[in-house]
Amino acid sequence: xxxxxxxxxxxxxxxxxxxxxxxxNKARQxxxxxxxxxxxxxxxxxxxxxxxxxxxxxxxxGGLGLGLVELGLVAxxxxxxxxxAPFLTSGYGVAHAIETLGTDEIRANWxxxxxxxxxxxxxxxxxNNSPLPMRPLVSSSxxxxxxxxxxxxxxxxxxxxxxxxxIDGGPALVLAPLDxxxxxxxxxxxxxxxxxxxxxxxxxxxxxxSGEDARRLALDVLARMAVVTAHEQxxxxxxxxxxxxxxxxxxxxxxxxxxxxxxxxxxxxxLYGQLEIARANCINAASKAGQEGFLVAAADAxxxxxxxxxxxxxxxxxxxxxIGVTWEQGLHLHMRRTRSLASEQGNMLFWEDxxxxxxxxxxx
Amino acid sequence: MSNLDDYRIEARNWLASMAGMFGCxxxxxxxxxxxxxxxxxxxxxxxxxxxxxxxxPVEFGGQGLSHxxxxxxxxxxxxxxxxVGYFGxxxxxPVPILMRYGLGENGEHLPWVKERxxxxxxxxxxxxxxxxxxxxxxxxAGLRTRAETDGNGWRLNGQKLWTSWAQYSDYGVIxxxxxxxxxxxxxxxxxxxxxxxxxxxxxPIKLAGGDSHVNExxxxxxxxxxxxxxxxxxxxxxxxxxxLMIERYVATDSGGFGPHLDLFIDLMRRLxxxxxxxxxxxxxxxxxxxxxxxxxxxDSITTRAMLMxxxxxxxxxxxALNKLVSVRSRQKLSELAIDLMGADxxxxxxxxSQKQDWGSSWINSPTGRIAGGADEMLLNTxxxxxxxxxxxxxxxxxxxxxxxxx
Ligand SMILES: Cc1cc2nc3c(=O)[nH]c(=O)nc-3n(C[C@H](O)[C@H](O)[C@H](O)COP(=O)(O)OP(=O)(O)OC[C@H]3O[C@@H](n4cnc5c(N)ncnc54)[C@H](O)[C@@H]3O)c2cc1C
Numbered sequence: 006x007x008x009x010x011x012x013x014x015x016x017x018x019x020x021x022x023x024x025x026x027x028x029x030n031k032a033r034q035x036x037x038x039x040x041x042x043x044x045x046x047x048x049x050x051x052x053x054x055x056x057x058x059x060x061x062x063x064x065x066x067g068g069l070g071l072g073l074v075e076l077g078l079v080a081x082x083x084x085x086x087x088x089x090a091p092f093l094t095s096g097y098g099v100a101h102a103i104e105t106l107g108t109d110e111i112r113a114n115w116x117x118x119x120x121x122x123x124x125x126x127x128x129x130x131x132x133n134n135s136p137l138p139m140r141p142l143v144s145s146s147x148x149x150x151x152x153x154x155x156x157x158x159x160x161x162x163x164x165x166x167x168x169x170x171x172i173d174g175g176p177a178l179v180l181a182p183l184d185x186x187x188x189x190x191x192x193x194x195x196x197x198x199x200x201x202x203x204x205x206x207x208x209x210x211x212x213x214x215s216g217e218d219a220r221r222l223a224l225d226v227l228a229r230m231a232v233v234t235a236h237e238q239x240x241x242x243x244x245x246x247x248x249x250x251x252x253x254x255x256x257x258x259x260x261x262x263x264x265x266x267x268x269x270x271x272x273x274x275x276l277y278g279q280l281e282i283a284r285a286n287c288i289n290a291a292s293k294a295g296q297e298g299f300l301v302a303a304a305d306a307x308x309x310x311x312x313x314x315x316x317x318x319x320x321x322x323x324x325x326x327x328i329g330v331t332w333e334q335g336l337h338l339h340m341r342r343t344r345s346l347a348s349e350q351g352n353m354l355f356w357e358d359x360x361x362x363x364x365x366x367x368x369x
Numbered sequence: 370m371s372n373l374d375d376y377r378i379e380a381r382n383w384l385a386s387m388a389g390m391f392g393c394x395x396x397x398x399x400x401x402x403x404x405x406x407x408x409x410x411x412x413x414x415x416x417x418x419x420x421x422x423x424x425x426p427v428e429f430g431g432q433g434l435s436h437x438x439x440x441x442x443x444x445x446x447x448x449x450x451x452x453v454g455y456f457g458x459x460x461x462x463p464v465p466i467l468m469r470y471g472l473g474e475n476g477e478h479l480p481w482v483k484e485r486x487x488x489x490x491x492x493x494x495x496x497x498x499x500x501x502x503x504x505x506x507x508x509x510a511g512l513r514t515r516a517e518t519d520g521n522g523w524r525l526n527g528q529k530l531w532t533s534w535a536q537y538s539d540y541g542v543i544x545x546x547x548x549x550x551x552x553x554x555x556x557x558x559x560x561x562x563x564x565x566x567x568x569x570x571x572x573p574i575k576l577a578g579g580d581s582h583v584n585e586x587x588x589x590x591x592x593x594x595x596x597x598x599x600x601x602x603x604x605x606x607x608x609x610x611x612x613l614m615i616e617r618y619v620a621t622d623s624g625g626f627g628p629h630l631d632l633f634i635d636l637m638r639r640l641x642x643x644x645x646x647x648x649x650x651x652x653x654x655x656x657x658x659x660x661x662x663x664x665x666x667x668d669s670i671t672t673r674a675m676l677m678x679x680x681x682x683x684x685x686x687x688x689a690l691n692k693l694v695s696v697r698s699r700q701k702l703s704e705l706a707i708d709l710m711g712a713d714x715x716x717x718x719x720x721x722s723q724k725q726d727w728g729s730s731w732i733n734s735p736t737g738r739i740a741g742g743a744d745e746m747l748l749n750t751x752x753x754x755x756x757x758x759x760x761x762x763x764x765x766x767x768x769x770x771x772x773x774x775x
Pocket of ligand 1: 736
């Protein structure tokens with residue numbers, strides 16, 4: 006696949022940015038920060054209405070048959086205004102797992118509903134602080150699941166989960182409806198991510214794959230979600246860069262715009278470098294999904310996009326001075342989102358190790 | 370697309386067939402003079418084979434292809450360590466600028482220019498670029514070398530500094546002050562100069578890494594004909610800028626023209642940290658991962674730029690990041706490699722290749738952060754040209770040159 010966007014892809018990028026800008030409301034975003042277990046339904050309704058939930062699902066299941074490149078562009082637009090519903094990313098991960106591993110029956114049961122936005126899906130891989138534990142404590146038999154998955158993104162509102170669990174001492178990927186589980190919302194700095202601890206207690210489930218394949222496929226799903234997230238981070242970083250630049254042009258001190266001071270100006274120029282490197286890695290990774298070298302490309306995107314977004318949030322606040330740390334001004338919406346996105350698909354040490362595993366064949 | 374692939378293969382095959390005669394190994398241990406002689410031979414062979422002046426007009430001895438083919442060839446050639454360094458500046462800037470600004474008002478100098486271009490392409494003559502001076506580096510327009518009218522010509526006095534390959538050069542392009550009473554950018558004029566003329570003295574400067582390819586060049590009453598003038602009187606700065614921009618698309622290297630990351634990984638495979646395998650060490654892994662992510666991003670920017678050129682589109686400005694980001698990382702990675710090698714890291718071979726050897730890469734990396742635009746100037750360019758941020762405060766703005774406090 007080419008790494009130049011075609012006209013259709015450009016249109017998706019522009020259209021999603023236009024719609025989201027018109028609909029997302031900062032006052033509402035700020036209010037939601039202090040409400041545990043709530044999020045802005047506007048994004049979800051928009052995603053369903055615009056077919057974003059269907060983007061990367063096959064046409065035979067009611068999807069649009071597009072892929073990670075297109076989804077990445079929507080995620081970038083969502084990241085630019087911090088609107089991203091967690092389900093854009095996790096729904097894609099779960100649908101991809103079902104499409105790859107599910108029986109005809111499983112696919113028919115879930116994919117059309119996921120495409121149509123009838124179900125919301127969450128991904129439960131991490132335990133404690135491990136993004137993909139070697140021996141998951143959550144365990145499964147053929148059809149029952151037990152144990153706790155902590156701080157699952159989207160967990161409080163999801164209907165269905167893809168769970169990384171142990172079965173007969175080895176790893177497995179299973180699918181579990183969440184209606185019968187006990188869920189406890191986690192109070193967080195970024196509450197609209199809908200984090201929840203999920204307790205499975207003999208929950209009915211369906212085995213998708215077990216053994217070595219399970220780990221390999223879980224990594225693939227994680228990498229795909231990391232690439233979606235990286236696009237979201239690039240969108241956020243771009244907004245922060247522009248915001249910092251605009252402020253540096255208007256705010257004056259010592260008789261000149263602060264953007265004329267090199268410590269400010271060079272900070273923004275350095276940020277531009279990080280952003281463009283991350284963007285290029287995202288484009289490359291999205292085009293490599295399903296091909297050799299995808300894990301490497303995804304790790305490159307994950308590392309550079311997290312670095313760019315984190316730096317952007319830090320520097321943009323700094324360049325704003327006092328106004329940058331006010332509730333009202335809202336830069337902390339991005340600050341908060343940098344940490345939730347940095348944690349959700351696994352911390353940087355995990356990705357550094359994964360990348361080096363792939364490059365050298367030597368495990369940490 | 371497939372045409373370009375064919376071109377790449379053709380180039381690589383030719384380069385491979387020449388590598389034994391001209392490549393890294395053939396050059397190892399040669400004196401400068403012998404290496405330059407080998408370089409001249411290579412340039413002749415390269416021109417005969419049709420891989421020189423790739424994007425230059427056929428009437429000047431070029432191939433009449435696009436800069437895409439040029440970049441493809443340069444990217445391939447870079448991997449063989451051919452003796453092309455002596456000719457890089459010559460063919461990169463002065464000679465192309467001569468073709469554009471040296472023809473005379475009515476093209477009267479065309480035959481002379483054609484001869485120079487052909488000889489330069491074949492490695493028989495070398496041109497240098499005499500811009501920087503003690504008082505004019507980043508602030509090029511601060512230069513002090515003077516050209517004063519002398520009958521129907523000019524008389525040149527002053528000193529240039531950092532002139533690469535001046536000691537081997539036959540000609541140079543030079544920018545000099547012709548009017549000190551106007552603002553600094555407005556009093557400059559652009560000429561070409563015969564490096565063998567009376568009054569030109571070249572003194573090599575030994576650099577930190579041990580080699581002496583840059584020079585001080587002194588001009589003592591050197592006579593210039595008015596026909597050597599390549600800009601309007603007072604209009605030299607614009608031609609100087611055109612010179613620096615003429616090669617918009619050049620082969621880039623996300624390794625900052627130092628060793629490839631694979632060489633670092635290979636080294637780490639053999640080393641231990643605290644008596645455990647280095648590749649198992651989290652700090653080493655972090656360095657590898659971060660450098661990979663950065664270089665992969667730069668590579669992807671380059672690949673996209675090439676695809677855009679092929680599609681007839683204008684690549685984005687992000688190509689400007691390459692040198693800034695890659696050379697800094699090369700510097701740090703080289704430091705780490707040397708340190709982790711322990712006793713072996715202390716061994717130093719000043720003639721080793723910067724692309725193969727960590728010591729050589731390290732000692733020469735500061736050059737890459739200064740020559741061709743210092744890091745800070747590149748950051749200014751990105752901030753001002755790409756992001757629209759304001760210029761720095763410049764106390765000398767609009768002030769007549771001779772009124773600026775020295
Ligand atoms: C190996 C080598 C080969 C070269 N070859 C040639 C050649 O062939 N022809 C030629 O004409 N020149 C050549 N140069 C010169 C080169 O272009 C200059 O060295 C370069 O432009 C920097 O100028 P300077 O050395 O005077 O440093 P200065 O301009 O004095 O810079 C010193 C420091 O001050 C910083 N600085 C300067 N201005 C600013 C500013 N506005 N804001 C922030 N920081 C600033 C710089 O970034 C740098 O860190 C070569 C240099 C080297 C090292």
